[in-house]
């Protein structure tokens with residue numbers, strides 16, 4: 001077999017069409033309707049995107065829809081707009097004025113609801129406060145907060161005045177904050193005294209104090225009081241959020257900003273090396289998040305939508321804040337952990353607020369499986385009508401469990417594929433139109449020309465694994481790596497000239513459905529079979545006792561590489577050599593003998609990034625008996641690594 005292809009071993013062939021009832025009310029009801037629109041978006045991108053953009057407010061209408069000088073794109077050229085205006089002001093003259101924009105629940109149980117009118121007022125106040133400190137158009141502002149409404153207010157206020165926000169996930173520590181603020185040359189940081197996490201207080205302000213010592217560009221630190229823990233306030237540099245806004249006017253005129261005005265920088269680690277500052281700009285990102293939110297979540301005025309991501313990740317940017325608010329939706333925001341005070345928390349939130357659309361990550365769904373169905377079934381989840389996932393391939397068994405146990409067998413699931421870099425969802429089933437296949441992110445969204453390519457740039461055959469690329473620009477694509485155009489070219493456009501390479505391996509099946517088999521760095525080669533790890537993991541997770549599995553390759557003198565599987569069992573099961581054997585047989589029977597792991601290592605948990613992705617790079621080192629190397633700052637829990645090492649020695 002050629003070096004260039006990835007063998008796909010998945011046998012998943014179940015299909016789940018949406019119910020007639022769901023399709024009948026959906027914005028897009030049939031596959032034909034989707035296909036007609038999709039074709040139009042590629043055949044007449046100018047016409048398609050001009051029409052879509054018209055749903056939003058522009059101070060000056062765009063002149064040119066797209067200017068593509070590979071690898072640099074400009075969208076809606078000549079247009080001026082304001083994203084915060086589109087998320088807020090636009091809704092104030094109609095029935096959305098007093099509709100809930102954000103329904104927030106704190107971890108201790110406190111609840112706040114901000115209507116569009118109230119959210120607009122708070123954003124205006126904070127925008128005035130920022131301007132009062134001399135922060136304006138083009139200045140970079142760090143946001144290092146927990147999941148409080150003020151995090152969204154801070155983002156929207158920055159967007160409103162044209163300041164470029166860079167949100168740093170609250171789980172990162174001082175060094176990560178420092179590096180990101182220095183790279184962005186930020187002028188201010190917005191933070192909190194502390195954030196609640198699983199009953200304790202994470203001292204955010206203290207981390208900022210340590211970071212800012214080494215950030216010469218930072219002039220101001222704005223501090224929201226949330227947990228009332230003791231903090232130091234430095235005279236002249238530090239400002240109390242509440243005092244600032246108390247003295248600020250609640251009216252603010254949103255300026256007209258160029259469509260290509262930079263909107264935000266979000267740092268993403270990739271698998272190795274220095275974090276990259278992914279830069280998004282205003283107009284294209286606005287249209288992309290607006291349109292995907294509307295069609296992928298089939299948003300209705302009366303929906304209560306909940307995305308469980310953190311605003312520190314792109315999912316929080318696009319699908320808690322900008323996309324839903326641009327649509328005038330009511331979005332739930334939850335401050336804390338899914339198991340605080342117990343693993344029933346998410347389900348009680350859904351019941352309490354009547355959530356109808358629920359969007360989460362496969363890592364969370366695997367945790368729900370592990371915690372057991374009882375936590376879920378004791379709540380009334382009948383308000384749910386649509387489920388979604390994002391962040392990793394979802395194992396088909398987990399998908400089916402999600403559909404049956406959480407969705408009561410009646411809710412379509414949208415498995416949405418996208419990246420920090422893509423800005424908005426690029427592949428997904430449209431829930432009323434496309435029959436989903438568990439584990440597949442289905443079909444490209446409008447305007448996305450997705451291709452599976454061989455190493456030589458030719459298109460892979462049906463079901464032949466290859467490299468997942470997008471060969472045309474799309475509105476919400478990243479514009480560059482902040483301050484490093486060269487890295488942007490190298491990272492995304494050097495593999496195939498003029499085509500965006502995602503870094504993922506994929507195959508496309510006979511229905512045109514895409515199946516992501518994992519990051520290309522994670523591909524293993526066993527006896528000449530190049531295998532994506534996701535499919536072997538899914539086979540393990542299909543075993544009744546397995547909650548989670550991570551598969552990596554180690555060097556092997558006979559087979560080139562051999563597979564080692566790290567396996568976490570569902571609560572209440574005990575590892576044994578017999579079970580390890582059984583799991584190997586199970587993979588052999590499901591996929592083929594060549595795919596049988598050489599070793600199974602049971603683990604209480606596997607190392608994950610802070611956004612919940614399994615860090616196979618660390619497991620590879622561990623499996624090969626090497627010290628783990630490379631960037632470790634994105635590791636969620638360093639203790640997991642130590643524990644895995646102990647297991648090995650013990």
Ligand code: PRX
Nearest residue numbers: 390391392393415416417418419420441516
């Ligand atoms: O490998 C793909 C995986 O997550 C990567 C993007 O990660 P990040 O930039 O952190 O953004 C996550 C939230 C958008 C992708 O390159 N990924 C994301 N969604 C899926 C996925 N893999 C398979 N199926 C998905 N639905």
